[in-house]
Amino acid sequence: MDPTNISTRLRVLLVEDDEHDRIAFRRAFRKSQVDCEITECIRAEEALERLRAGTSSFDLVVIDQKLPGMPGFELCKTLLVEKIPLPLVLLTGKGSEQLAVDALKAGVDDYVVKDPSESYLDLLPVVLLQAVRRNADRTARKQAEERLLTYHNRLRSLASALSLAEEQERRRIATEVHENIGQNLAFAKIKLGKVWELASSDGLRDAVDEVIKVIDETIEDTRSLVYQVSSPILYQLGFVAAVESLTQQSQKQHGIAIEFEDDGQPKPLSDDVRVLLFQAVRELLANVVRHAQAKTAEVSVAKKGDQILVDVKDDGIGFEPAEIGPAMDQDKKFGLFSIRERLESLGGAMKVASRRGHGTRVTLSAPLSREADDDR
């Protein structure tokens, strides 16, 4: 049944062999405010057959425990095993509370003790209506959870795809800068060398020298820009070499002593994991520089089982890692959050250990590739 649209008419499949009880059941509904359509089955097997053929014409199944052939609880268990998507209510005799408890534990939605002195018939319509509502709520909640999970997974994939696209674009720009600007500058410098040789006066030579100096600086700037935009080392020499070069670069630029360590074991990585891990280390080092106020930091890369572990540690001011999460989004702090999401989408994980005043250690893990055969 559609959980958002509980029909006002309750459609009950009643499995009850006792004719008097069936009549009493009908009478109870007639007396109550609850509009009801009752379909009757006398035997468990008959009910089973009906429900296997389809459940859309019922909102709930009410089953008497005392049935010929198969006890009601057995029928309930069969329906639960077969995942018949209707709430089940068991009618039990007086004194069978244990049976009722067992039934609830097994997944039956509710039970009603057939005790005439307790006027169970008056309660019946309300109990059944409640069982249907509860079931509808549960179904709606489960559907919402599933939708949320699907949405979360899609967002993760999107984050991954976006960061891979970013890296491709960075690589394209870096290649273009290197091949066009860098190579043209080198060419211009050679030609100017010739001009210098042919120059007829010292004044002209000095001027050419100055232009060559500017070209040299621009070549150096271009090179450094290319490395910052997309390290060619990552593609030429692999992840470990690229991370080592990144630590040296950060050290030079920001004056923090950064140690690098590699356990020397081969670490084959898929293209996606390599790019993602490199981006992550770049972001973690940027965090050390921007937030940590650290004197020293340490980056280590190791193989453990079929995983690569990358550790980025600093001795700075630390922070409260519990703050990382969706709540952070309000402050546009996506760094750590997005590393975690992207890594998890590729089967990896991120662990953050940090305390105010005690530095920070972030450990990334990701699966090693079985196909690639070295760390490039």
Ligand SMILES: Nc1ncnc2c1ncn2[C@@H]1O[C@H](COP(=O)(O)OP(=O)(O)O)[C@@H](O)[C@H]1O
């Ligand atoms: N190494 C670190 N040392 C101290 N604080 C850190 C460190 N890394 C992260 N943080 C804290 O965690 C917050 C979230 O980091 P991040 O998700 O990368 O976002 P952002 O760098 O954009 O602020 C930072 O704003 C900072 O307060």
Ligand SMILES: [Mg+2]
């Ligand atoms: Mg950051």
